Amino acid sequence: MNAHTRTGAPLPQQGQALRPAVRFGAALSALLARDLRLAWRHGADTLAALLFFILAGSLFPLALGPSPDLLRKMAPGIVWVCALLASLLPLDRLFGAELEDGALDQLLLLGLPPSVVAMTKIASHWLTTGLPLLVAATPLALMLDMRGADLPVLLVGLALGTPCLSLLGGLASAIVLGARRGGVLLPLLVLPLATPVLIFGALAVDQARLGLTYGADLDLLGAFLAACLTLCPLAAGAGLRAAVA
Protein backbone atom coordinates (compact mmCIF):
# COMPACT_ATOMS: atom_id res chain seq x y z
CA MET A 1 0.00 0.00 0.00
CA ASN A 2 1.47 3.31 -0.96
CA ALA A 3 1.54 6.59 0.85
CA HIS A 4 -0.66 8.41 -1.63
CA THR A 5 -3.32 5.80 -2.10
CA ARG A 6 -3.55 5.37 1.66
CA THR A 7 -4.03 9.02 2.43
CA GLY A 8 -6.13 9.69 -0.62
CA ALA A 9 -4.44 13.02 -1.22
CA PRO A 10 -5.88 14.17 -4.54
CA LEU A 11 -3.63 14.68 -7.50
CA PRO A 12 -3.91 18.13 -9.02
CA GLN A 13 -6.42 18.21 -11.81
CA GLN A 14 -5.69 19.80 -15.14
CA GLY A 15 -8.06 22.71 -15.60
CA GLN A 16 -8.99 22.54 -19.26
CA ALA A 17 -10.93 25.75 -19.62
CA LEU A 18 -8.36 27.95 -17.93
CA ARG A 19 -5.77 30.06 -19.67
CA PRO A 20 -2.32 28.40 -19.85
CA ALA A 21 -0.70 30.81 -17.39
CA VAL A 22 -3.44 30.31 -14.82
CA ARG A 23 -3.37 26.57 -15.37
CA PHE A 24 0.39 26.56 -14.93
CA GLY A 25 0.25 28.42 -11.63
CA ALA A 26 -2.73 26.42 -10.37
CA ALA A 27 -1.06 23.10 -11.17
CA LEU A 28 2.13 24.27 -9.52
CA SER A 29 0.51 25.40 -6.30
CA ALA A 30 -1.72 22.31 -6.18
CA LEU A 31 1.32 20.09 -6.58
CA LEU A 32 3.18 21.91 -3.80
CA ALA A 33 0.13 21.88 -1.54
CA ARG A 34 -0.31 18.16 -2.12
CA ASP A 35 3.29 17.41 -1.16
CA LEU A 36 3.04 19.53 1.97
CA ARG A 37 -0.25 17.86 2.91
CA LEU A 38 1.36 14.45 2.50
CA ALA A 39 4.30 15.52 4.65
CA TRP A 40 1.89 16.83 7.28
CA ARG A 41 -0.14 13.61 7.36
CA HIS A 42 3.02 11.53 7.68
CA GLY A 43 4.39 13.67 10.45
CA ALA A 44 6.53 10.88 11.87
CA ASP A 45 8.38 10.45 8.57
CA THR A 46 8.94 14.17 8.29
CA LEU A 47 10.21 14.47 11.85
CA ALA A 48 12.58 11.50 11.42
CA ALA A 49 15.16 13.61 9.60
CA LEU A 50 14.94 16.29 12.29
CA LEU A 51 15.29 13.71 15.03
CA PHE A 52 18.31 12.21 13.26
CA PHE A 53 19.88 15.68 13.09
CA ILE A 54 19.55 16.25 16.84
CA LEU A 55 20.54 12.69 17.77
CA ALA A 56 23.61 12.57 15.54
CA GLY A 57 24.67 15.98 16.79
CA SER A 58 24.40 14.94 20.42
CA LEU A 59 26.58 11.87 19.79
CA PHE A 60 29.66 14.05 19.29
CA PRO A 61 29.91 15.31 22.89
CA LEU A 62 29.56 11.69 24.04
CA ALA A 63 32.41 10.54 21.79
CA LEU A 64 34.71 13.57 22.06
CA GLY A 65 34.16 14.37 25.70
CA PRO A 66 32.25 17.35 27.07
CA SER A 67 35.13 19.88 26.95
CA PRO A 68 33.49 23.22 25.98
CA ASP A 69 36.61 24.49 24.21
CA LEU A 70 36.81 21.49 21.90
CA LEU A 71 33.07 21.48 21.24
CA ARG A 72 33.01 25.21 20.46
CA LYS A 73 35.78 24.64 17.96
CA MET A 74 34.01 21.73 16.32
CA ALA A 75 30.41 23.00 16.52
CA PRO A 76 30.21 24.49 12.97
CA GLY A 77 31.50 21.31 11.39
CA ILE A 78 29.28 19.06 13.47
CA VAL A 79 26.14 21.06 12.70
CA TRP A 80 26.94 21.17 8.97
CA VAL A 81 27.79 17.46 8.65
CA CYS A 82 24.65 16.48 10.55
CA ALA A 83 22.54 18.79 8.38
CA LEU A 84 24.05 17.28 5.23
CA LEU A 85 23.39 13.71 6.38
CA ALA A 86 19.90 14.52 7.67
CA SER A 87 18.88 16.05 4.36
CA LEU A 88 19.91 12.79 2.62
CA LEU A 89 17.43 10.71 4.62
CA PRO A 90 14.12 11.57 2.90
CA LEU A 91 15.66 11.60 -0.60
CA ASP A 92 14.95 8.03 -1.67
CA ARG A 93 11.21 8.64 -1.20
CA LEU A 94 11.29 12.04 -2.94
CA PHE A 95 10.29 10.64 -6.32
CA GLY A 96 10.34 6.92 -5.47
CA ALA A 97 6.80 6.76 -4.06
CA GLU A 98 5.37 8.57 -7.08
CA LEU A 99 7.25 6.29 -9.48
CA GLU A 100 5.97 3.14 -7.77
CA ASP A 101 2.27 4.02 -7.75
CA GLY A 102 2.35 5.57 -11.20
CA ALA A 103 1.62 9.10 -9.99
CA LEU A 104 4.84 10.33 -11.59
CA ASP A 105 3.47 9.57 -15.06
CA GLN A 106 0.37 11.58 -14.19
CA LEU A 107 2.42 14.48 -12.85
CA LEU A 108 4.38 14.65 -16.08
CA LEU A 109 1.11 14.64 -18.03
CA LEU A 110 -0.03 17.79 -16.22
CA GLY A 111 1.47 19.92 -18.93
CA LEU A 112 4.20 21.27 -16.69
CA PRO A 113 7.78 20.85 -17.89
CA PRO A 114 9.49 17.98 -16.03
CA SER A 115 12.02 20.42 -14.60
CA VAL A 116 9.18 22.42 -12.98
CA VAL A 117 7.72 19.24 -11.51
CA ALA A 118 11.19 18.38 -10.17
CA MET A 119 11.62 21.92 -8.82
CA THR A 120 8.30 21.74 -7.00
CA LYS A 121 9.24 18.44 -5.37
CA ILE A 122 12.62 19.91 -4.42
CA ALA A 123 10.91 22.95 -2.90
CA SER A 124 8.68 20.69 -0.84
CA HIS A 125 11.76 18.72 0.26
CA TRP A 126 13.36 21.93 1.46
CA LEU A 127 10.19 23.11 3.22
CA THR A 128 9.83 19.79 5.05
CA THR A 129 13.53 19.06 5.72
CA GLY A 130 15.70 22.14 5.24
CA LEU A 131 13.45 24.58 7.10
CA PRO A 132 13.01 22.36 10.20
CA LEU A 133 16.77 21.80 10.23
CA LEU A 134 17.25 25.55 10.19
CA VAL A 135 15.02 25.85 13.26
CA ALA A 136 16.68 22.94 15.08
CA ALA A 137 20.18 24.19 14.33
CA THR A 138 19.96 26.91 16.99
CA PRO A 139 19.41 24.61 20.00
CA LEU A 140 21.96 22.11 18.70
CA ALA A 141 24.57 24.83 18.18
CA LEU A 142 23.92 26.22 21.67
CA MET A 143 24.23 22.73 23.15
CA LEU A 144 27.63 22.49 21.44
CA ASP A 145 28.62 25.72 23.18
CA MET A 146 28.60 27.97 20.13
CA ARG A 147 28.62 31.66 21.02
CA GLY A 148 25.42 33.58 20.34
CA ALA A 149 27.28 36.06 18.16
CA ASP A 150 28.22 33.32 15.69
CA LEU A 151 24.70 31.96 15.43
CA PRO A 152 23.47 34.41 12.74
CA VAL A 153 26.39 33.42 10.48
CA LEU A 154 25.53 29.74 10.95
CA LEU A 155 21.86 30.36 10.22
CA VAL A 156 22.51 32.51 7.13
CA GLY A 157 24.91 29.85 5.90
CA LEU A 158 22.35 27.11 6.50
CA ALA A 159 19.63 29.21 4.86
CA LEU A 160 21.79 29.41 1.73
CA GLY A 161 23.22 25.91 2.00
CA THR A 162 20.21 23.69 2.75
CA PRO A 163 18.44 24.67 -0.51
CA CYS A 164 21.64 23.62 -2.31
CA LEU A 165 21.50 20.27 -0.52
CA SER A 166 17.84 19.85 -1.49
CA LEU A 167 18.61 20.75 -5.13
CA LEU A 168 21.59 18.39 -5.37
CA GLY A 169 19.62 15.70 -3.57
CA GLY A 170 16.68 16.17 -5.94
CA LEU A 171 19.04 15.89 -8.91
CA ALA A 172 20.58 12.69 -7.56
CA SER A 173 17.30 11.07 -6.54
CA ALA A 174 15.82 11.84 -9.98
CA ILE A 175 18.67 10.21 -11.86
CA VAL A 176 18.80 7.07 -9.69
CA LEU A 177 15.05 6.46 -10.12
CA GLY A 178 14.59 2.81 -11.07
CA ALA A 179 18.15 1.82 -10.22
CA ARG A 180 18.72 -1.51 -8.48
CA ARG A 181 20.46 -0.09 -5.40
CA GLY A 182 19.18 3.46 -5.53
CA GLY A 183 19.29 4.00 -1.78
CA VAL A 184 22.97 3.01 -1.59
CA LEU A 185 23.87 5.05 -4.65
CA LEU A 186 22.34 8.30 -3.39
CA PRO A 187 24.99 9.23 -0.78
CA LEU A 188 27.72 8.23 -3.23
CA LEU A 189 26.35 10.75 -5.74
CA VAL A 190 25.25 13.57 -3.43
CA LEU A 191 28.15 13.75 -0.99
CA PRO A 192 30.95 14.55 -3.51
CA LEU A 193 28.77 17.18 -5.18
CA ALA A 194 27.82 18.71 -1.83
CA THR A 195 31.39 19.14 -0.56
CA PRO A 196 31.63 22.85 -1.57
CA VAL A 197 28.50 23.64 0.47
CA LEU A 198 29.94 21.88 3.49
CA ILE A 199 33.36 23.53 3.15
CA PHE A 200 32.15 27.12 2.77
CA GLY A 201 29.26 26.80 5.20
CA ALA A 202 31.46 25.52 8.01
CA LEU A 203 34.31 27.86 7.07
CA ALA A 204 32.10 30.95 7.39
CA VAL A 205 31.16 30.11 10.99
CA ASP A 206 34.75 29.24 11.78
CA GLN A 207 35.94 32.59 10.44
CA ALA A 208 33.30 34.38 12.50
CA ARG A 209 34.41 32.46 15.60
CA LEU A 210 37.99 33.59 15.05
CA GLY A 211 36.89 37.18 14.42
CA LEU A 212 37.84 37.12 10.73
CA THR A 213 35.75 38.21 7.74
CA TYR A 214 33.24 35.61 6.58
CA GLY A 215 31.45 37.55 3.81
CA ALA A 216 33.33 35.86 0.97
CA ASP A 217 32.36 32.38 2.15
CA LEU A 218 28.69 33.33 2.35
CA ASP A 219 28.97 34.93 -1.09
CA LEU A 220 30.37 31.69 -2.48
CA LEU A 221 27.51 29.76 -0.88
CA GLY A 222 25.07 32.15 -2.54
CA ALA A 223 26.82 31.73 -5.90
CA PHE A 224 26.65 27.97 -5.51
CA LEU A 225 22.95 28.24 -4.71
CA ALA A 226 22.37 30.36 -7.83
CA ALA A 227 24.15 27.80 -10.00
CA CYS A 228 22.27 24.88 -8.41
CA LEU A 229 18.95 26.69 -8.69
CA THR A 230 19.32 27.08 -12.45
CA LEU A 231 20.97 23.77 -13.37
CA CYS A 232 19.74 21.11 -10.94
CA PRO A 233 16.01 21.28 -11.82
CA LEU A 234 16.86 20.93 -15.52
CA ALA A 235 19.03 17.87 -14.90
CA ALA A 236 16.48 16.41 -12.47
CA GLY A 237 13.74 16.95 -15.06
CA ALA A 238 15.80 15.03 -17.62
CA GLY A 239 16.16 12.24 -15.08
CA LEU A 240 12.40 12.16 -14.42
CA ARG A 241 11.61 12.02 -18.12
CA ALA A 242 14.05 9.14 -18.57
CA ALA A 243 12.52 7.31 -15.59
CA VAL A 244 8.97 7.24 -16.96
CA ALA A 245 9.92 6.75 -20.63
Add this chain to the structure above:
Amino acid sequence: MRQAKGFREAHFAVCPLVTSNVRSAAEGAGARIIVTLPATSRIPPQTARPSRPGFMNRFANPGQFMRLSSVLLPWLSGAAVLTLTVGIIWGLFYAPADWQQGDTVRIMYVHVPMAWLASLGYFSLAVCGALSLIWRHPLADLAALEIGPVGAVATFICLATGSLWGEPMWGTWWVWDARLTSVLVLFFLYLGHIALIRAFDEPARGYRAAAILAIAGAVDLPIIKFSVQWWNTLHQPDSITLTGAPTMSMTMLAPLFICMAGFSLGFAAVVMARLRAALMETRARQLLSRRHADREAA
Protein backbone atom coordinates in the same frame (compact mmCIF):
# COMPACT_ATOMS: atom_id res chain seq x y z
CA MET B 1 18.68 12.76 -33.22
CA ARG B 2 16.30 12.35 -36.13
CA GLN B 3 19.23 11.95 -38.41
CA ALA B 4 20.75 9.33 -36.18
CA LYS B 5 17.51 7.39 -36.19
CA GLY B 6 17.30 7.52 -39.97
CA PHE B 7 20.85 6.36 -40.17
CA ARG B 8 20.13 3.40 -37.95
CA GLU B 9 17.18 2.43 -40.09
CA ALA B 10 19.36 2.60 -43.18
CA HIS B 11 21.92 0.53 -41.38
CA PHE B 12 19.37 -2.16 -40.70
CA ALA B 13 18.28 -2.04 -44.32
CA VAL B 14 21.74 -2.71 -45.75
CA CYS B 15 22.42 -5.53 -43.37
CA PRO B 16 20.72 -8.60 -44.89
CA LEU B 17 21.87 -11.02 -42.21
CA VAL B 18 19.96 -9.20 -39.54
CA THR B 19 16.67 -10.95 -39.27
CA SER B 20 13.62 -9.14 -38.08
CA ASN B 21 13.43 -10.99 -34.76
CA VAL B 22 16.95 -9.96 -33.85
CA ARG B 23 16.08 -6.44 -34.81
CA SER B 24 13.08 -6.36 -32.52
CA ALA B 25 15.10 -8.03 -29.79
CA ALA B 26 17.73 -5.37 -30.21
CA GLU B 27 15.18 -2.63 -29.92
CA GLY B 28 13.39 -4.33 -27.05
CA ALA B 29 16.57 -4.54 -25.06
CA GLY B 30 16.90 -0.79 -25.38
CA ALA B 31 20.43 -1.18 -26.68
CA ARG B 32 21.07 1.02 -29.61
CA ILE B 33 24.33 -0.49 -30.74
CA ILE B 34 23.60 -4.16 -30.88
CA VAL B 35 23.64 -4.64 -34.64
CA THR B 36 27.04 -4.63 -36.26
CA LEU B 37 27.92 -5.47 -39.83
CA PRO B 38 29.33 -9.00 -40.03
CA ALA B 39 32.80 -8.74 -41.44
CA THR B 40 32.19 -11.52 -43.95
CA SER B 41 29.23 -9.91 -45.67
CA ARG B 42 30.55 -6.46 -46.15
CA ILE B 43 28.32 -4.65 -48.58
CA PRO B 44 29.37 -1.26 -49.92
CA PRO B 45 27.19 0.90 -47.70
CA GLN B 46 26.97 3.69 -50.26
CA THR B 47 24.61 1.65 -52.42
CA ALA B 48 21.73 1.74 -49.97
CA ARG B 49 22.47 4.62 -47.68
CA PRO B 50 20.13 7.49 -48.48
CA SER B 51 22.40 10.31 -47.38
CA ARG B 52 25.81 10.75 -45.84
CA PRO B 53 25.64 10.85 -42.07
CA GLY B 54 26.63 14.03 -40.27
CA PHE B 55 29.99 14.43 -38.61
CA MET B 56 28.68 13.37 -35.22
CA ASN B 57 27.11 10.18 -36.50
CA ARG B 58 29.80 9.12 -38.93
CA PHE B 59 31.64 7.25 -36.19
CA ALA B 60 28.49 6.12 -34.41
CA ASN B 61 28.42 3.01 -36.56
CA PRO B 62 29.96 0.26 -34.41
CA GLY B 63 31.07 -1.64 -37.51
CA GLN B 64 32.93 1.42 -38.74
CA PHE B 65 34.53 1.82 -35.32
CA MET B 66 35.59 -1.83 -35.21
CA ARG B 67 37.25 -1.59 -38.63
CA LEU B 68 38.98 1.69 -37.81
CA SER B 69 40.12 0.57 -34.36
CA SER B 70 41.43 -2.80 -35.56
CA VAL B 71 43.93 -0.84 -37.65
CA LEU B 72 44.56 1.86 -35.06
CA LEU B 73 44.84 -0.23 -31.89
CA PRO B 74 48.14 -2.07 -32.66
CA TRP B 75 49.81 1.20 -33.67
CA LEU B 76 48.47 2.98 -30.59
CA SER B 77 49.59 0.19 -28.24
CA GLY B 78 53.00 -0.06 -29.91
CA ALA B 79 53.54 3.69 -29.70
CA ALA B 80 52.47 3.67 -26.03
CA VAL B 81 54.88 0.86 -25.11
CA LEU B 82 57.74 2.48 -27.02
CA THR B 83 57.18 5.98 -25.59
CA LEU B 84 56.68 4.69 -22.06
CA THR B 85 59.83 2.58 -22.21
CA VAL B 86 61.90 5.56 -23.30
CA GLY B 87 60.18 7.98 -20.88
CA ILE B 88 60.26 5.75 -17.81
CA ILE B 89 63.87 4.63 -18.28
CA TRP B 90 64.96 8.19 -18.95
CA GLY B 91 63.00 9.55 -16.02
CA LEU B 92 63.90 6.89 -13.48
CA PHE B 93 67.55 6.30 -14.36
CA TYR B 94 69.05 9.10 -16.45
CA ALA B 95 67.24 12.31 -15.49
CA PRO B 96 69.06 14.27 -12.78
CA ALA B 97 67.98 14.03 -9.17
CA ASP B 98 66.54 17.20 -7.65
CA TRP B 99 68.92 19.27 -5.50
CA GLN B 100 66.33 19.44 -2.71
CA GLN B 101 64.21 16.35 -3.16
CA GLY B 102 66.86 13.89 -4.28
CA ASP B 103 65.65 10.78 -6.04
CA THR B 104 62.12 11.23 -4.67
CA VAL B 105 61.48 13.66 -7.51
CA ARG B 106 61.28 10.66 -9.87
CA ILE B 107 57.80 9.88 -8.50
CA MET B 108 56.78 12.91 -10.56
CA TYR B 109 57.23 10.94 -13.80
CA VAL B 110 54.25 8.78 -12.83
CA HIS B 111 52.33 11.20 -10.61
CA VAL B 112 51.98 14.11 -13.05
CA PRO B 113 50.82 12.00 -16.05
CA MET B 114 48.29 10.25 -13.80
CA ALA B 115 46.95 13.57 -12.50
CA TRP B 116 46.64 14.80 -16.08
CA LEU B 117 44.86 11.58 -17.14
CA ALA B 118 42.52 11.74 -14.14
CA SER B 119 41.30 15.19 -15.24
CA LEU B 120 41.33 14.33 -18.95
CA GLY B 121 39.43 11.11 -18.27
CA TYR B 122 36.67 12.90 -16.39
CA PHE B 123 36.54 15.61 -19.05
CA SER B 124 36.09 12.93 -21.69
CA LEU B 125 33.33 11.39 -19.55
CA ALA B 126 31.56 14.75 -19.57
CA VAL B 127 32.04 15.05 -23.35
CA CYS B 128 30.65 11.52 -23.79
CA GLY B 129 27.72 12.56 -21.60
CA ALA B 130 27.00 15.57 -23.81
CA LEU B 131 27.31 13.45 -26.98
CA SER B 132 24.96 10.91 -25.45
CA LEU B 133 22.32 13.39 -24.29
CA ILE B 134 22.37 15.68 -27.34
CA TRP B 135 23.14 13.39 -30.29
CA ARG B 136 22.20 10.03 -28.72
CA HIS B 137 25.59 8.84 -29.88
CA PRO B 138 25.59 5.08 -29.13
CA LEU B 139 29.36 4.71 -29.02
CA ALA B 140 29.64 7.59 -26.53
CA ASP B 141 27.51 5.59 -24.08
CA LEU B 142 29.78 2.59 -24.31
CA ALA B 143 32.87 4.82 -24.17
CA ALA B 144 31.59 6.37 -20.92
CA LEU B 145 31.06 2.86 -19.56
CA GLU B 146 34.66 1.92 -20.37
CA ILE B 147 36.47 5.20 -19.56
CA GLY B 148 35.12 5.29 -15.99
CA PRO B 149 37.16 2.44 -14.44
CA VAL B 150 40.34 3.41 -16.32
CA GLY B 151 40.04 7.01 -15.15
CA ALA B 152 39.32 5.91 -11.59
CA VAL B 153 42.49 3.79 -11.58
CA ALA B 154 44.50 6.76 -12.90
CA THR B 155 43.05 8.96 -10.13
CA PHE B 156 43.86 6.34 -7.52
CA ILE B 157 47.47 5.99 -8.75
CA CYS B 158 47.75 9.79 -8.73
CA LEU B 159 46.60 9.93 -5.10
CA ALA B 160 48.76 6.97 -4.07
CA THR B 161 51.96 8.26 -5.71
CA GLY B 162 51.29 11.71 -4.29
CA SER B 163 50.94 10.19 -0.84
CA LEU B 164 54.19 8.24 -1.27
CA TRP B 165 55.93 11.46 -2.29
CA GLY B 166 54.33 13.45 0.52
CA GLU B 167 55.62 11.23 3.32
CA PRO B 168 59.36 11.96 2.79
CA MET B 169 58.84 15.52 1.51
CA TRP B 170 56.05 16.99 3.64
CA GLY B 171 56.41 14.52 6.50
CA THR B 172 52.81 13.32 6.15
CA TRP B 173 50.93 10.83 4.01
CA TRP B 174 47.96 13.11 3.60
CA VAL B 175 46.95 16.73 4.20
CA TRP B 176 43.47 18.16 3.68
CA ASP B 177 44.66 20.81 1.30
CA ALA B 178 42.51 22.06 -1.56
CA ARG B 179 44.32 20.24 -4.37
CA LEU B 180 44.39 16.88 -2.60
CA THR B 181 40.81 17.16 -1.41
CA SER B 182 39.47 18.12 -4.84
CA VAL B 183 41.26 15.17 -6.45
CA LEU B 184 39.80 12.90 -3.76
CA VAL B 185 36.36 14.27 -4.62
CA LEU B 186 37.12 13.51 -8.28
CA PHE B 187 37.88 9.93 -7.27
CA PHE B 188 34.51 9.69 -5.50
CA LEU B 189 32.81 11.17 -8.56
CA TYR B 190 34.41 8.44 -10.69
CA LEU B 191 33.17 5.78 -8.25
CA GLY B 192 29.67 7.26 -8.33
CA HIS B 193 29.71 7.25 -12.13
CA ILE B 194 30.95 3.65 -12.28
CA ALA B 195 28.26 2.51 -9.84
CA LEU B 196 25.46 4.52 -11.45
CA ILE B 197 26.06 3.47 -15.06
CA ARG B 198 25.85 -0.19 -14.06
CA ALA B 199 22.95 0.16 -11.61
CA PHE B 200 20.06 -0.22 -14.04
CA ASP B 201 18.56 -3.37 -15.51
CA GLU B 202 18.00 -1.45 -18.71
CA PRO B 203 21.44 -0.24 -19.91
CA ALA B 204 20.08 2.81 -21.75
CA ARG B 205 18.71 4.23 -18.47
CA GLY B 206 22.12 3.89 -16.85
CA TYR B 207 23.77 5.66 -19.77
CA ARG B 208 21.44 8.66 -19.49
CA ALA B 209 21.69 8.93 -15.71
CA ALA B 210 25.48 8.64 -15.81
CA ALA B 211 25.66 11.23 -18.59
CA ILE B 212 23.80 13.75 -16.39
CA LEU B 213 26.08 12.95 -13.45
CA ALA B 214 29.23 13.25 -15.56
CA ILE B 215 28.21 16.72 -16.74
CA ALA B 216 27.22 17.83 -13.22
CA GLY B 217 30.47 16.51 -11.76
CA ALA B 218 32.58 18.37 -14.32
CA VAL B 219 32.40 21.46 -12.06
CA ASP B 220 35.10 19.77 -9.99
CA LEU B 221 37.62 20.02 -12.83
CA PRO B 222 38.19 23.81 -12.74
CA ILE B 223 38.27 23.57 -8.93
CA ILE B 224 41.13 21.05 -9.19
CA LYS B 225 42.92 23.15 -11.79
CA PHE B 226 42.73 26.42 -9.90
CA SER B 227 42.85 25.06 -6.35
CA VAL B 228 46.56 25.84 -6.09
CA GLN B 229 45.87 29.47 -7.04
CA TRP B 230 42.65 30.10 -5.12
CA TRP B 231 43.80 28.62 -1.85
CA ASN B 232 47.08 28.67 -0.06
CA THR B 233 47.91 25.01 -0.50
CA LEU B 234 50.76 22.79 0.53
CA HIS B 235 50.70 21.32 -2.97
CA GLN B 236 53.02 23.37 -5.17
CA PRO B 237 51.57 25.56 -7.94
CA ASP B 238 51.69 24.49 -11.58
CA SER B 239 55.19 24.14 -12.99
CA ILE B 240 54.00 23.93 -16.58
CA THR B 241 51.69 26.60 -17.95
CA LEU B 242 50.56 27.50 -21.44
CA THR B 243 51.59 31.13 -21.14
CA GLY B 244 54.71 31.23 -18.97
CA ALA B 245 58.08 29.54 -19.14
CA PRO B 246 58.22 26.23 -17.22
CA THR B 247 59.80 26.48 -13.77
CA MET B 248 61.59 23.20 -14.34
CA SER B 249 64.87 22.28 -15.94
CA MET B 250 64.70 20.98 -19.50
CA THR B 251 66.53 17.82 -18.38
CA MET B 252 63.49 16.91 -16.27
CA LEU B 253 60.85 18.45 -18.50
CA ALA B 254 61.73 16.34 -21.55
CA PRO B 255 61.31 12.91 -19.87
CA LEU B 256 58.19 14.21 -18.12
CA PHE B 257 56.61 15.17 -21.43
CA ILE B 258 57.57 11.81 -22.94
CA CYS B 259 56.00 10.02 -19.96
CA MET B 260 52.84 12.11 -20.28
CA ALA B 261 52.61 11.28 -23.98
CA GLY B 262 53.26 7.60 -23.28
CA PHE B 263 50.67 7.30 -20.50
CA SER B 264 48.14 9.22 -22.62
CA LEU B 265 48.69 6.86 -25.55
CA GLY B 266 48.39 3.93 -23.16
CA PHE B 267 45.14 5.36 -21.76
CA ALA B 268 43.74 5.72 -25.28
CA ALA B 269 44.84 2.18 -26.19
CA VAL B 270 43.31 0.65 -23.06
CA VAL B 271 40.02 2.50 -23.57
CA MET B 272 39.92 1.50 -27.23
CA ALA B 273 40.64 -2.14 -26.42
CA ARG B 274 37.94 -2.14 -23.73
CA LEU B 275 35.49 -0.55 -26.15
CA ARG B 276 36.26 -3.20 -28.77
CA ALA B 277 35.80 -5.92 -26.17
CA ALA B 278 32.48 -4.44 -25.08
CA LEU B 279 31.21 -4.30 -28.66
CA MET B 280 32.33 -7.87 -29.33
CA GLU B 281 30.71 -9.00 -26.08
CA THR B 282 27.42 -7.41 -27.15
CA ARG B 283 27.74 -9.12 -30.51
CA ALA B 284 28.52 -12.49 -28.95
CA ARG B 285 25.62 -12.20 -26.56
CA GLN B 286 23.33 -11.35 -29.45
CA LEU B 287 24.52 -14.38 -31.46
CA LEU B 288 24.04 -16.64 -28.46
CA SER B 289 20.52 -15.40 -27.84
CA ARG B 290 19.72 -15.84 -31.53
CA ARG B 291 21.02 -19.41 -31.46
CA HIS B 292 18.97 -20.01 -28.35
CA ALA B 293 15.87 -18.63 -30.04
CA ASP B 294 16.49 -20.78 -33.12
CA ARG B 295 16.86 -23.88 -30.98
CA GLU B 296 13.63 -23.06 -29.16
CA ALA B 297 11.83 -22.65 -32.45
CA ALA B 298 13.19 -26.00 -33.78
